[in-house]
Amino acid sequence: MPLDVKLISSIEFDVGRDARSFEKKLLKLGTIRSKTMYKFDGYKELFTVNPIEYAREHGIESFGKQPSILDWASSDLHSENTR
Numbered sequence: 001m002p003l004d005v006k007l008i009s010s011i012e013f014d015v016g017r018d019a020r021s022f023e024k025k026l027l028k029l030g031t032i033r034s035k036t037m038y039k040f041d042g043y044k045e046l047f048t049v050n051p052i053e054y055a056r057e058h059g060i061e062s063f064g065k066q067p068s069i070l071d072w073a074s075s076d077l078h079s080e081n082t083r
Helices: 016-027 051-057 067-081
Strands: none
16 A cells, blocks of 8 residues: 555543544644545544644644633634635
8 A cells, every 4th residue: 555654743631522622623624634545444534734733833722621712713714614
C-alpha cells in the first residue's frame, strides 16, 4: 500500500467526552482532511496537516475544558467552511 500514516503528536484528556468533542470538531473541517481508497483502521480520520497544531493555531486549544470557547471556535470555523 503506497500510503504512509504517521502519528505525529497526541493529547491526553481527563474526560473521554472532551476528547471525542475535540475530535469531532476537527473531523468536520474538510479543508484539512484527507481521503484514501485504502481501508484500514482509522482511514476515515486522516488529515493533510497536524490537526493538533492546526487547532492551536486557530484557537481551538482548550480541548473541551472551556466549552464556551470550543463552541465559539466551532461556529467560527464552520462559517469559514461554508463561505
